[in-house]
Amino acid sequence: MDYFNYKQGQLYAEDVSVKAIANTYGTPCYIYSRATLERHWHAFNDAFGDQDHLICYSVKACSNIAILNLFARLGSGFDIVSVGELERVLAAGGDPSKVVFSGVGKREDEMRRALEVGIRCFNIESEGELDRLNNVAREMGKAAAISIRVNPDVDAQTHPYISTGLKENKFGIDIDVVEDVYLRAEGMPNIKVDGIDCHIGSQLTEVAPFLDALDRVLDLADRLKEKGVEIHHLDLGGGLGVRYKDETPPLPAEYMQKMMENTRLKDYQVLIEPGRAIAANSAILVSRVEYLKPGEEKSFAIIDAAMNDLIRPSLYQAWQNIIPVVEVAEDAATSCYDVVGPICETGDFLGKDRDLSLKQGDLVAIRSSGAYGFTMASNYNTRPRACEVLVDGDQVHQIRRRETIEELFAGETLLP
Numbered sequence: 001m002d003y004f005n006y007k008q009g010q011l012y013a014e015d016v017s018v019k020a021i022a023n024t025y026g027t028p029c030y031i032y033s034r035a036t037l038e039r040h041w042h043a044f045n046d047a048f049g050d051q052d053h054l055i056c057y058s059v060k061a062c063s064n065i066a067i068l069n070l071f072a073r074l075g076s077g078f079d080i081v082s083v084g085e086l087e088r089v090l091a092a093g094g095d096p097s098k099v100v101f102s103g104v105g106k107r108e109d110e111m112r113r114a115l116e117v118g119i120r121c122f123n124i125e126s127e128g129e130l131d132r133l134n135n136v137a138r139e140m141g142k143a144a145a146i147s148i149r150v151n152p153d154v155d156a157q158t159h160p161y162i163s164t165g166l167k168e169n170k171f172g173i174d175i176d177v178v179e180d181v182y183l184r185a186e187g188m189p190n191i192k193v194d195g196i197d198c199h200i201g202s203q204l205t206e207v208a209p210f211l212d213a214l215d216r217v218l219d220l221a222d223r224l225k226e227k228g229v230e231i232h233h234l235d236l237g238g239g240l241g242v243r244y245k246d247e248t249p250p251l252p253a254e255y256m257q258k259m260m261e262n263t264r265l266k267d268y269q270v271l272i273e274p275g276r277a278i279a280a281n282s283a284i285l286v287s288r289v290e291y292l293k294p295g296e297e298k299s300f301a302i303i304d305a306a307m308n309d310l311i312r313p314s315l316y317q318a319w320q321n322i323i324p325v326v327e328v329a330e331d332a333a334t335s336c337y338d339v340v341g342p343i344c345e346t347g348d349f350l351g352k353d354r355d356l357s358l359k360q361g362d363l364v365a366i367r368s369s370g371a372y373g374f375t376m377a378s379n380y381n382t383r384p385r386a387c388e389v390l391v392d393g394d395q396v397h398q399i400r401r402r403e404t405i406e407e408l409f410a411g412e413t414l415l416p
Ligand SMILES: Cc1ncc(COP(=O)(O)O)c(C=O)c1O
Pocket: 058, 061, 079, 102, 103, 199, 201, 202, 203, 237, 238, 239, 240, 273, 274, 275, 276, 277, 371
């Protein structure tokens, strides 16, 4: 099911013409489909059947408060990695008691705020963090619920920058030594051990690495039980991949079904932290062609979106489809373009070697831009960040206006 389709030769987002949105709100512009976001969230939620579970949507994938609010209304929990993301969840009406706090570098002030609002659980990534949390909780007269993020040394078979479950990665505590850390945590007066956490990487297209990690986590839970440490929940992280080009990742239902074939899971509440699989294909980034620059070696289509708007192609050599907003005739002449932005970096490209039929002023849509798109945007080259628009049937809502130039240096001061 795709909510971005051509109708009478025009690209639509649900029931609204993309060209009409671009003409009203300008470009570059992120356009989200509410129906897609909600369908993907439900796909995970429904997959659990009667298994006790909580979906903690990973805020870093796409964090506009209007979108977080949609998930909050569905009863979602949230996975956060900073106090900034926590404040977003709260501003969006999210329930703090359904928030898990991941990340290797939690500051004291972040811990304090999270304890103050009563989050569900801290996913501890090091012994130093455990000690710090115990101290902060003691100062506040509270007990902090924790799970420890274990590093199971499983190869997620994904891009090295987004693989997190190998010994060489900075994340979590080695599963072979974590038992002692759990025993220490059990003895801490202001720590309440609740779960085990594991997240091995992102854009996984096979279930096998998840199953390997799950086995190791369940074995650990058994060993801990023998030593008197009671585990109530397992947080299996996020990481399920999506189709950008020709990948064939399992659907959420297939993935969860395979995981739940392990009947030992029934003894626990299961948390998951999906981000990309919910958000990636919920949005397009729409951009206008500024110039065409034909050449002997290469032809360039220079568009008004750049690596500051969508960094995935530059950073991971990620491939995302680029399609025309006004459909072109099947026999129209095409050229092979590198689709690039206006930024002064050779690495500023959105797509390479794309056969497209383009002229100056045309609109293009970069697909699968909903996850790690706007959230990774920057102001490099003093470029205001794009606006975000959400389509709901035939309704269009601007959920974030375009930044103004003045805002970009508003916090700066001249010397006296
Ligand atoms: C701890 C943690 N949870 C969840 C996610 C979300 O991952 P994904 O967007 O691949 O589902 C990430 C990012 O990889 C993460 O680091």
